[in-house]
Amino acid sequence: MMPDLGAYAVEVTLAWLGSLALLGGLIAWVWLRGRRVRAELDQIENRSERKRHG
Amino acid sequence: MSNGSLWEYANPVKFMRLSGRVLPWVAGLAAVLVGGGLFWGFFLTPDDFRQGSTVKIIFLHVPAALVAINAWIMMLVASLVWLIRRHHVAALAAKAAAPVGAVMTVIGLFTGAVWGQPMWGTWWAWDPRLTAFLILFLFYLGYIALWSAIEDADTAADLTAVLCLVGTVFAVLSRYAAFFWSQGLHQGASLSLAPGTRMDWAYKAPLYACMAGFTLLFVALLLAGTRTEIRARRYRALMVRERMYA
Amino acid sequence: MIALLTRDLRLAFRAGGGFGLGLGFFLILAVLVPLGVGPEPRTLGLIAPGILWVGALLACLLSLDRIFALDFEDGSLDLLATAPIPLEGVVAVKALAHWLTTGLPLVLVAPLLGVLLNLAPGAYGWLVLSLLLGTPALSVIGAFGAALTVGLKRGGLLLSLLVLPLYIPTLVYGAEVVIRGAAGLGVTTPLLLLAGITAGSAALLPFAAALALRVNLR
Numbered sequence: 001m002m003p004d005l006g007a008y009a010v011e012v013t014l015a016w017l018g019s020l021a022l023l024g025g026l027i028a029w030v031w032l033r034g035r036r037v038r039a040e041l042d043q044i045e046n047r048s049e050r051k052r053h054g
Numbered sequence: 055m056s057n058g059s060l061w062e063y064a065n066p067v068k069f070m071r072l073s074g075r076v077l078p079w080v081a082g083l084a085a086v087l088v089g090g091g092l093f094w095g096f097f098l099t100p101d102d103f104r105q106g107s108t109v110k111i112i113f114l115h116v117p118a119a120l121v122a123i124n125a126w127i128m129m130l131v132a133s134l135v136w137l138i139r140r141h142h143v144a145a146l147a148a149k150a151a152a153p154v155g156a157v158m159t160v161i162g163l164f165t166g167a168v169w170g171q172p173m174w175g176t177w178w179a180w181d182p183r184l185t186a187f188l189i190l191f192l193f194y195l196g197y198i199a200l201w202s203a204i205e206d207a208d209t210a211a212d213l214t215a216v217l218c219l220v221g222t223v224f225a226v227l228s229r230y231a232a233f234f235w236s237q238g239l240h241q242g243a244s245l246s247l248a249p250g251t252r253m254d255w256a257y258k259a260p261l262y263a264c265m266a267g268f269t270l271l272f273v274a275l276l277l278a279g280t281r282t283e284i285r286a287r288r289y290r291a292l293m294v295r296e297r298m299y300a
Numbered sequence: 301m302i303a304l305l306t307r308d309l310r311l312a313f314r315a316g317g318g319f320g321l322g323l324g325f326f327l328i329l330a331v332l333v334p335l336g337v338g339p340e341p342r343t344l345g346l347i348a349p350g351i352l353w354v355g356a357l358l359a360c361l362l363s364l365d366r367i368f369a370l371d372f373e374d375g376s377l378d379l380l381a382t383a384p385i386p387l388e389g390v391v392a393v394k395a396l397a398h399w400l401t402t403g404l405p406l407v408l409v410a411p412l413l414g415v416l417l418n419l420a421p422g423a424y425g426w427l428v429l430s431l432l433l434g435t436p437a438l439s440v441i442g443a444f445g446a447a448l449t450v451g452l453k454r455g456g457l458l459l460s461l462l463v464l465p466l467y468i469p470t471l472v473y474g475a476e477v478v479i480r481g482a483a484g485l486g487v488t489t490p491l492l493l494l495a496g497i498t499a500g501s502a503a504l505l506p507f508a509a510a511l512a513l514r515v516n517l518r
Contacts, residue, residue, distance in 0.1 A: 004107075
């Protein structure tokens, strides 16, 4: 399945692994930050909800 | 209006609703196109007669470079919308786009440099296109740094918008300067897709898939990031209110 | 406006006004580079135009935060913003003051440093001309950067990060004038582009800088 990368195996592998790592890191960062901020917002909204209705 | 909602502007509410519905589809389609396109490009394309297997790098390099530039253009438009129409969503969208554009620039630089290694024999060469991208990366860094440095959100939005405008002019000037500057070098093989020759459809198809996929990925990350910024802004507003009435 | 200019100039020349800073830095750089790179005359001669131009950039950078910061801190900037002269004019005058106290001295001292760096004999004229045409751009662009960061306490490093990329076109064309001029090649293109960037910046950036100042003064 794996193609024979020939003389340039190092370069191609490096380029692909590095890029996929960067892409993965970017997606993970956006996603995790989104989750964290959403959780913080939910928390603070619950607090103000409780204050008003409590 | 009751003392409940701090959504002073209709815009963020509508944006959150619309983006919430659209995001899963965009993300899903992006995943299919990126995954499929990259898989196709890596496993199912032949080696190039001149470049060998390094031609496979174009499936990452070209889409990343495309997004790197388009992200900045989007930031420019969003900055103008903010300065003229004062829609907060525009300012926050520009803020959210920057890290994505910056990382895409890095991927473009990294793949470009590695791609050139067999050709130039060094891990980095001051090829004008690569140099122009490196300069673009510096502009991204400055923009992101300015957002982080300023506390007041509206001030930050205004200043970064002006910086984006001025930066665009100078980024374009720098690109031409880089090409002028590199004329001194021996005109070796430059980093291009051999513009004279027609690209074989065996490469074009997966490349277009990757380009479309990366663009949709940018849109997905932009929507997600802007939603996060809107939530963060609401969070800060609630924090301020909490402290006032505590 | 003349009054503003003379006031800024007088402030710069006073003790602690930072007048000699840029020059001193420029000189130190011209000493450090050979120490770092080796005294081989051919090498130095090759890189001299670039070193001198980069040195000019960095030396200009040093005094940029003074353009607005002092007036911002003691409230005079608020007064200037409401004065009869347009804020854009204030920016232009302050950039001019910066150039007179930083850029122009650099232009005058550069040939001396060229000697230290073994600059090619044919390059001196081009060095002075390119710096003369280019340093005003550095002042105006720097004023824009200073306007963006005037509200920040320790904005110096951020200022450099913002301004240095904006300096790139001026640097490239300025250095190319010197390099090509020394080699006897045509210099019209870089010279015109250099002058064009300076002219364009001087005409347009004061508006952007004034906008940034108004935002920061809110």
